[in-house]
Amino acid sequence: MRRAQRSMSAALAGCLTAMALSACGGEPPSGTETAGGPLTVWFPGNAEAEMKLVNETIVPAFEKASGTDVEITYVDWEEMSPKLNAAFAAGTAPDVIGHGVAATADLAANDRVEDLTPYVAKLPASDREDLKSALDGGVVGGKQYIAPLIMTLRMLVYSGADFKEAGLDPDAPPKTWAEVRAAAEKLTKREGGMITRAGLIMPSNPISIQQSYATLLWSHGGDFLTPDGKKSALTSPEAVAALEYLTGLYQGAQAVDNTLGTEWGGSPHAQQPIVTGEASMQLSSSGDIKKYQDAGPDRDLRLIPPPAVEGHEARSFGGAANGLMINKDSVQKDQAWAFITHMLQPETSVAYAEALGVLPARASAVDSAYVSKNPELKKAVESLPAAKGNPNVVGWVQMRHAMGQSLERALHGKTPPAEALKQAAAEMDKIIASSS
Amino acid sequence: MLFVLPAALYVVIFQLGPVLYGLVLSFSEYSPIKRSGPEFIGLDNYRALLDDPEFGRALLVTGRYVLQVLPFTVVIALVLAMLCNRSFRGVGFFRTAMYVPHIVSLTAVSMIWLWIYSDNGVVNELLGLFGLPEQRWLADEDAALNAASAMRVWKALGSNMVLLLAGLQTVPRDLYEAARVDGANAWRQFLAVTLPGLRPMLTYVLAMDIIYLAQGFSEIFVLTQGGPYGSTTTVNYLIYTEAFQYNQMGSASAMAFVLFAFIAGLSVIAIRFSQGRKA
Numbered sequence: 001m002r003r004a005q006r007s008m009s010a011a012l013a014g015c016l017t018a019m020a021l022s023a024c025g026g027e028p029p030s031g032t033e034t035a036g037g038p039l040t041v042w043f044p045g046n047a048e049a050e051m052k053l054v055n056e057t058i059v060p061a062f063e064k065a066s067g068t069d070v071e072i073t074y075v076d077w078e079e080m081s082p083k084l085n086a087a088f089a090a091g092t093a094p095d096v097i098g099h100g101v102a103a104t105a106d107l108a109a110n111d112r113v114e115d116l117t118p119y120v121a122k123l124p125a126s127d128r129e130d131l132k133s134a135l136d137g138g139v140v141g142g143k144q145y146i147a148p149l150i151m152t153l154r155m156l157v158y159s160g161a162d163f164k165e166a167g168l169d170p171d172a173p174p175k176t177w178a179e180v181r182a183a184a185e186k187l188t189k190r191e192g193g194m195i196t197r198a199g200l201i202m203p204s205n206p207i208s209i210q211q212s213y214a215t216l217l218w219s220h221g222g223d224f225l226t227p228d229g230k231k232s233a234l235t236s237p238e239a240v241a242a243l244e245y246l247t248g249l250y251q252g253a254q255a256v257d258n259t260l261g262t263e264w265g266g267s268p269h270a271q272q273p274i275v276t277g278e279a280s281m282q283l284s285s286s287g288d289i290k291k292y293q294d295a296g297p298d299r300d301l302r303l304i305p306p307p308a309v310e311g312h313e314a315r316s317f318g319g320a321a322n323g324l325m326i327n328k329d330s331v332q333k334d335q336a337w338a339f340i341t342h343m344l345q346p347e348t349s350v351a352y353a354e355a356l357g358v359l360p361a362r363a364s365a366v367d368s369a370y371v372s373k374n375p376e377l378k379k380a381v382e383s384l385p386a387a388k389g390n391p392n393v394v395g396w397v398q399m400r401h402a403m404g405q406s407l408e409r410a411l412h413g414k415t416p417p418a419e420a421l422k423q424a425a426a427e428m429d430k431i432i433a434s435s436s
Numbered sequence: 437m438l439f440v441l442p443a444a445l446y447v448v449i450f451q452l453g454p455v456l457y458g459l460v461l462s463f464s465e466y467s468p469i470k471r472s473g474p475e476f477i478g479l480d481n482y483r484a485l486l487d488d489p490e491f492g493r494a495l496l497v498t499g500r501y502v503l504q505v506l507p508f509t510v511v512i513a514l515v516l517a518m519l520c521n522r523s524f525r526g527v528g529f530f531r532t533a534m535y536v537p538h539i540v541s542l543t544a545v546s547m548i549w550l551w552i553y554s555d556n557g558v559v560n561e562l563l564g565l566f567g568l569p570e571q572r573w574l575a576d577e578d579a580a581l582n583a584a585s586a587m588r589v590w591k592a593l594g595s596n597m598v599l600l601l602a603g604l605q606t607v608p609r610d611l612y613e614a615a616r617v618d619g620a621n622a623w624r625q626f627l628a629v630t631l632p633g634l635r636p637m638l639t640y641v642l643a644m645d646i647i648y649l650a651q652g653f654s655e656i657f658v659l660t661q662g663g664p665y666g667s668t669t670t671v672n673y674l675i676y677t678e679a680f681q682y683n684q685m686g687s688a689s690a691m692a693f694v695l696f697a698f699i700a701g702l703s704v705i706a707i708r709f710s711q712g713r714k715a
Contacts, residue, residue, distance in 0.1 A: 082680040089468035261575025408665040
């Protein structure tokens with residue numbers, strides 16, 4: 001009996017050791033091992049309109065035209081990276097990976113996604129030209145790794161009704177950030193020292209804060225990284241001036257924004273402060289304008305083309321957003337590319353953008369019914385040349401997080417802007433050094 | 437032996453295995469998106485934690501969170517348990533009502549409290565009724581962890597109350613009678629009979645609360661996402677960001693084992709404290 005127990009213990013110990021060793025052993029199983037199986041595609045997000053369009057129109061049309069069976073999975077944005085990373089480790093990642101452009105650099109650096117440059121080169125020249133802005137946003141280290149499906153651009157939404165009430169001309173919105181600030185002060189309503197209607201609000205929750213700051217930073221002529229991408233550029237005078245502008249919205253007697261740290265970006269359109277009348281100007285994704293207008297018809301909601309800072313070009317956070325990549329280990333790369341090109345077809349591309357309520361990837365979409373029938377949406381598409389995206393570099397997500405904490409401290413008045421940026425730059429330099 | 441084999445295999449494969457793998461990872465550098473497997477780097481991950489101010493701060497936040505929730509949740513639960521240990525009309529409904537928060541998912545509860553703490557939420561509406569200015573409960577560095585703690589106290593009361601009620605019902609009635617005969621008032625009875633009788637259950641409640649509270653994650657994820665500027669980032673939340681946002685599995689595993697030691701330390705102190713009083 002004792003011997004049997006020893007044998008059992010030895011077997012269990014062996015089992016455990018084998019597990020540990022196998023877990024530590026070399027390269028994990030790679031690739032989709034379902035040659036001839038369905039083409040697996042993961043889309044980030046779970047917007048109902050998007051799922052309906054993809055499931056009922058886009059995929060059936062592709063399956064009919066190509067004879068390829070497609071299996072779509074929608075993954076919540078929050079879970080996309082963890083699930084994808086686990087799938088890579090387990091060798092079960094999909095053939096086609098939908099993700100945000102910000103995730104591309106890390107996947108490319110780890111040889112997880114296919115270089116799409118040769119595939120893009122085979123597209124007709126007219127398509128390449130039409131998709132140029134979007135495709136440029138998916139380039140990492142000179143190679144195309146992601147084919148963006150949509151574009152985005154942060155723009156100021158304003159209420160024509162509030163402008164009239166405050167004695168401002170709604171047909172002549174501010175053109176510079178200084179004018180925006182002056183208008184915001186006129187639009188702000190106060191009661192007993194408390195702001196009851198904010199003149200201007202900008203997203204200030206942990207991730208959005210960096211995107212709000214990016215718009216101001218680039219408009220002031222600054223940037224996050226040096227041109228070679230090897231150091232942070234956040235200690236520049238332009239970066240400090242941009243942060244001082246942002247902190248000024250929240251601090252002092254002339255504060256115009258009372259939403260510091262609150263999360264309103266993800267609220268339903270009808271509950272957005274610009275729609276409810278709690279704010280008169282709001283930095284938002286410009287593609288949402290139609291939904292805002294539908295939710296608040298009496299607010300006379302319009303878009304302000306990206307304002308400039310004197311002596312600098314107007315810039316705003318945006319550019320290529322979500323897109324599709326091909327798993328480097330996929331055994332169905334041609335079918336995967338065929339699916340991507342299907343998504344990029346003019347009609348599909350516009351229908352997809354309309355379902356998501358965003359800006360289409362193709363420049364020619366400005367003439368589509370979706371864009372042309374709404375002057376404000378047309379204004380957004382025409383403003384896309386001012387769009388600029390975050391740096392497509394390894395470790396960016398980590399840098400964004402570190403930067404976000406420093407920016408938050410400055411906005412809450414805990415750290416002076418210059419000092420906060422110095423701390424953010426030091427953190428970013430550390431991350432760059434450890435990533436290289 | 438054959439009869440325990442399935443259970444033994446389950447424990448080894450699904451419980452000990454992952455823990456052992458986590459321990460191995462804590463001495464390694466590993467990112468799941470890298471093609472190479474874990475690379476052994478000795479104690480580097482642990483050394484790095486010593487110099488990591490964010491981790492140090494997360495430990496302090498976790499400790500503060502445990503220490504400010506624990507006394508309230510135990511003392512209030514004990515008072516409620518003593519109330520429920522009496523016979524009065526509606527006691528069953530009262531016990532059930534108090535237990536309901538425990539059976540609702542922590543994530544769902546956190547979503548409700550997110551609304552309660554919002555600018556236009558119930559708490560600010562109540563303040564408004566008394567002419568008090570509204571507060572930014574989750575956006576203010578000084579208030580955010582307290583707000584999360586208040587929610588957690590409410591959430592934990594029901595289960596603690598039920599456990600302590602079970603403990604109270606094991607205290608023999610004749611001990612109270614003997615104490616009364618000896619002239620002990622209610623307070624003396626509480627100190628001399630109730631507390632010693634409850635000691636095993638109190639120890640259990642303290643230890644379990646420490647274990648759960650020190651692993652606080654869902655409520656932080658939903659209510660504050662670790663903010664504002666890291667003031668509510670618990671160790672478990674930091675492990676999540678390290679592992680799943682930055683893909684640093686080795687470093688995250690090292691944090692997990694330090695957290696394990698931290699929880700074990702706190703639990704031992706709590707158990708010793710209980711036993712010490714007994715001695």
